[in-house]
Amino acid sequence: MNVPAVVQPAPVPATVSRARRRAVIFVPGLKRRERNQQRDALVENLLLNEDVPLRRSASDGDEIKIAGTAGVRLKAARTGTETDPPAPGEIDIFEAYWGDQLPVDAEQQPLRRMTRGLALLRYWFVSPMWGAFSSTSWQIPAGLLLGGGALVLWYLSLLATFAGQWLDPASDLTAQAKQLMSFAPWLADWLAVPIAYVASWRIWPLISLLLPITPIMVIVDHAQAVRLLLTNAMDEKGIGRRARVRKAVADVLSAAAEARTSDGEPAYSEIVIVGHSFGTIILIDVLADWPYEAELAKLSVVTLGSPQSVLARRSSWLKEETRRLMQERRVSAWTDISGEDDYLSAPIDGHKAAYGTACALTLSLEQSGLPFSTSAHDAYLASYEVLRLIVR
Template sequence: MSDSDREPVARKRRAIILIPGLKREERFVRRDILINNLETVERHPVSRVGEVVVEGEAGLRLSFEPLRSAESQGGHAESASDCLDVFEAYWADMIPEQTELPPWAKLFKGLELVGYWVFSLRTWRAFFSSLVSGSFLIAFGLIMGGLTLVVWYLLLAVLVGQAVAPGGAVPDNLQNVPLMADMIALFGQATGWLASHAWWAVLPFVLTLLQVDAIVLLARFIKDYFENQEDENGVGLRDRLRKRIATTLRAVMAADYDEVVIVAHSFGTVVATDILADWPHRADFKRLTLVSLGSPITVLRYRSSWLEAERKRMLKHEGLDRWVDFFSPSDWLCGEVTGHRGRYGEGMSRRLSFEAPWPQKLSGRTHLLYYRDPRVLECLVAPLSGLEASATAEPA
């Protein structure tokens, strides 16, 4: 049979929309990291073609390269899409930077944060649930996170106490207010006693190693997102973030792609669940695949009643037929999405084991290894038929 007698192979177009996790970075940083690693997949090789713009959303186009076995027969790479466009639903600029507050404001804000996470029955329910389910690393992560917040707050209290009332010295303008003066004097004496211990000088160094600033920022942002804290215009954080992500999703979904894969990492899985559970365009689900990487929903669902409701709604969703959930016991920031395996089957729930030293696991850096795990990457570039076939071949 000559080349002219062969049936033409229809072009297929696939889009990937990456929803990154909770980390303040420049736009396209995570997208480019993902693309750099997609180019290392050997079974389905891809190469960059150039930029592509869809309804104002900028992405990068990858082209599938035929394998030699297929090329020698004059065909295309088996069942592969001819092009793959990668977009990023960017929202990292909505994560606020650390702001300088007056000493007392710092103290009360910190106390509110510690109370929300540490002295909450919901948090302790998540802890005991992790123990019962055998997710000991997640339970360890919750304990370490809580202790870090408490120690951070004590250090903050010492700094405020020594700045406002060093050694119990009451400011002149408050000396004539008996009750207030006594309380400030007691506070200054207590924090001065803590600061006088030699081991206290080591704490800032230890907290730096534990990346306490990142933990505090993450804890504060999640709290504000769950509570839908309003900005100066009176619009809630959750509402603004949903609108930002949904704008990118609508633009790409409206294009003529044969397949659309939403790749959500870390807290991005919470945002994706929040949006897709209420997605009004039902026809989009026919060509949609959701891939979640290192989701914290299994823990955070205890802290937010509306997130738990959205999770249940997603699992009952009749339109979303393909949801692949990657998780790793080496990652104490995530866990298997609760109820996912029962809804989508063993093959769609995929457990990964990262080869990483203990310091990297304890510091949480394994949470970023999904971007270069070969099983994740091959899932993203493999033909959709291959994904569905592997649903019974690769159980967790």
């Protein structure tokens, strides 16, 4: 008697498993925001995305806890078609927040900006970064140049305002200026006339008061913060700021990689790290020396609006770590996105050669066309192409 062979069902490919769970870790940029503010913006944009319908998970409470942070869980409302692979069954969205590691006074105290301003000017303007005008993004160094000019103008307004307290406008200003500079007669002969001319302007006190709160000074504030991080400047406790920021981001990545289900299995079949703006620099710093090779296999990276190609001209460690990451292809999948109307971004050095042109995207973010506007730089999380990368 012949017994028919039992036909075993074909295994379901892992890529279409309905039980997949993905962790998405967002690494924000320099712009100071509240913790999880950008995580929540990403969640809302994903919920409004028409490509793959998602909904909030009601069964897991308001937030998903892992060590050091909390996330929001989304579930696919419907699966994909035969030709369109489904999204993961569940997506947990986290934010690797590091804004609290920056000195608040770098953005809010004008007097501290004044005392550190000369070091800032020396760091940025006496450097090889000006080569970026012709090789990568001319707009980033141009923005720094504009910010540096604003900083010099602010210094000048303070000096002119101070001089105006000593000079009598009813008398000969040139003679008074020479008297003020009597300690250096040779210098007074050169500068007395322009000092008297500048001091005669009555607008200087207004400039010294209003310039620190104008949008152009945001560039100066960010340039100061970038300098502190790239140089690993010490904080008031003698700890490097770059080291602190790197640890804050690495801790969230470690927590997601080590998370386990109640059965002891890894909680996430894949982890997507999304870095924006200066967050891409921190991400490069973390991944270049990530010691757990097995975790890199389920890791994919999306970088948005990176300034790496310009900042690498000022930072040797950033240039070397980027080169090593791309040469070794430590991460299996990496998509780099820049905006054609985003003056703060440019393609990451070596990325296209390492991962191919299909993984190097330039988007039209269709924001304000005003020069040096940051509206395009802040628009990535609302982009259809970016959201599609996160849910696919």
